[in-house]
Structures are given as C-alpha cells and as structure tokens.
Amino acid sequence: MFLHMGKNFLITGANGHLGSVIVEKLAKEGNNIAAVVRTPTGKLVFDNVQHFVADLTDDDQAKKLVDDVYAEFKTIDGVVLTAGGFAMGNLETTGKSQLEQMFAVNFYTAYYLVRHLLAKAMQQPNGSRFIFFGARTALDHGAAKNSIAYAFSKALLFQLSGLVNEIGKGSNIVSCIIVPSIIDTQENRNSMPNSDPSKWVSKEDIASMVSFLCFETGNPIRDSSIKMYGNI
Numbered sequence: 001m002f003l004h005m006g007k008n009f010l011i012t013g014a015n016g017h018l019g020s021v022i023v024e025k026l027a028k029e030g031n032n033i034a035a036v037v038r039t040p041t042g043k044l045v046f047d048n049v050q051h052f053v054a055d056l057t058d059d060d061q062a063k064k065l066v067d068d069v070y071a072e073f074k075t076i077d078g079v080v081l082t083a084g085g086f087a088m089g090n091l092e093t094t095g096k097s098q099l100e101q102m103f104a105v106n107f108y109t110a111y112y113l114v115r116h117l118l119a120k121a122m123q124q125p126n127g128s129r130f131i132f133f134g135a136r137t138a139l140d141h142g143a144a145k146n147s148i149a150y151a152f153s154k155a156l157l158f159q160l161s162g163l164v165n166e167i168g169k170g171s172n173i174v175s176c177i178i179v180p181s182i183i184d185t186q187e188n189r190n191s192m193p194n195s196d197p198s199k200w201v202s203k204e205d206i207a208s209m210v211s212f213l214c215f216e217t218g219n220p221i222r223d224s225s226i227k228m229y230g231n232i
C-alpha cells in the first residue's frame with residue numbers, strides 16, 4: 001500500500017456503526033488506516049485504508065494481526081478499539097456463558113491487541129495513542145443491573161486503559177477511554193423507537209474527539225476518561 005503523509009492508525013470494529021465513521025473521518029484527513037474487521041464486507045474503500053481480518057477474541061489472531069500491520073505500516077500512531085458488543089441480562093439470567101461471551105467481545109478483543117502491541121509502540125520515538133470505548137453502564141449501577149455482563153466487561157477496560165498509561169509512562173504512550181451513553185446509530189433507533197435520538201451522542205462527534213485526542217491537540221491530555229453522554 002502507498003502510505004500517505006499522515007499518521008498511521010489501527011482501528012478495530014471498522015465495519016461497525018461507530019468504527020466505520022471513525023475510519024472514514026481519519027482516512028479523509030489523509031491518514032493511513034489499518035481497518036480491522038471480523039467479517040469482510042468490502043465497505044470503506046479508500047486508497048489509504050487497508051483491511052485486515054481477525055477475530056480478536058483469539059490471542060494468536062491478535063498477535064498475527066499486530067505483526068502484519070507493523071510489517072505494512074512500520075509504526076502505529078493511534079490505536080482505536082471500537083470492537084465490542086452488547087447484551088441484556090440481570091443477576092438471574094447472567095451466568096458463566098453470558099459473562100464469558102461479554103468478556104470475550106469487550107475485554108479480550110482489546111486486551112490481546114494491547115498485549116501484543118504495547119511493547120512495539122513503546123519503541124516508537126513518538127509513542128502512540130490508545131483510545132478505548134467504555135460505556136456509561138459500567139459507571140452507573142442503575143443501568144448496570146439490567147446488563148450485568150456488559151457492565152462488568154466494559155468496567156475492565158477502564159483498568160486496561162489505566163494500565164497502558166502506567167506501563168507506557170515515559171514512552172509517550174497516552175491512553176484515553178471514551179465513555180458514550182447511547183450512540184445515535186440506526187440500530188439504536190430501530191430498537192428504541194420511542195426515544196429521542198437528538199439526546200444521544202453522534203458518531204461524528206465521537207470521531208472528532210478521537211481525532212482531537214490523537215493529534216497535537218491531545219498532547220497535554222493524560223490518563224483521561226471522557227464522558228460523551230450527549231443530553232441524556
């Protein structure tokens with residue numbers, strides 16, 4: 001792939017509602033994107049977007065992905081981890097398999113990548129930026145009681161983001177966690193037809209925040225969680 005002059009990003013969940021908007025924004029700004037998908041769809045065709053296929057719940061696939069992206073890009077300046085999933089469930093209905101499923105899709109998908117990526121990113125003279133996606137549910141017990149496995153799995157990402165900051169201290173590694181309430185996606189509009197989407201947070205606003213955090217504008221920021229709750 002011909003590399004543009006911009007920064008190099010690895011973005012997971014690149015097919016998703018939010019991930020696809022972030023890929024498009026950063027690609028249009030002239031950056032090079034490793035767009036990681038689990039299921040190839042052929043969407044998001046730009047000459048500075050290269051697709052990589054991996055099931056990130058698999059440690060070996062995560063390692064191969066990191067090796068493949070580094071072979072192609074040489075450095076990764078921003079890691080944007082949007083891969084994730086949601087499930088309802090209270091104490092009665094949430095057992096081992098429900099917990100494992102949510103831990104896999106929300107935590108393992110981020111943890112395995114970080115595990116294989118961080119040491120390489122720390123070798124880069126300019127370090128790297130890591131952006132995780134938590135959820136308001138992880139910080140709000142009222143909401144968490146009806147989506148217990150989701151809430152616990154997202155809560156772990158706050159710890160992971162903090163750990164990345166701690167390990168990467170002194171190597172210009174900066175990690176942030178963005179905490180959306182409800183994102184205005186077609187899926188959410190379909191599943192909550194009686195809610196007012198104007199109160200939700202837009203994908204475009206989140207994509208702008210990612211861009212802000214990953215460029216010089218974000219340089220003074222350290223170890224932050226950014227609540228993007230819209231007007232909820």
Ligand SMILES: NC(=O)c1ccc[n+]([C@@H]2O[C@H](COP(=O)([O-])OP(=O)(O)OC[C@H]3O[C@@H](n4cnc5c(N)ncnc54)[C@H](OP(=O)(O)O)[C@@H]3O)[C@@H](O)[C@H]2O)c1
Nearest residue numbers: 013015016017018038039055056057082083084135182183
């Ligand atoms: N939507 C909301 O209201 C909301 C609120 C709070 C937080 N969040 C968080 O924000 C992030 C983006 O949300 P979204 O609505 O854009 O979600 P989405 O449309 O469901 O996209 C999530 C993406 O994650 C990918 N993914 C899932 N499991 C994977 C795996 N094992 N390996 C690799 N990729 C995997 C999927 O890839 P494939 O399509 O390729 O299968 C999917 O495209 C998520 O982390 C979500 O939890 C969302």
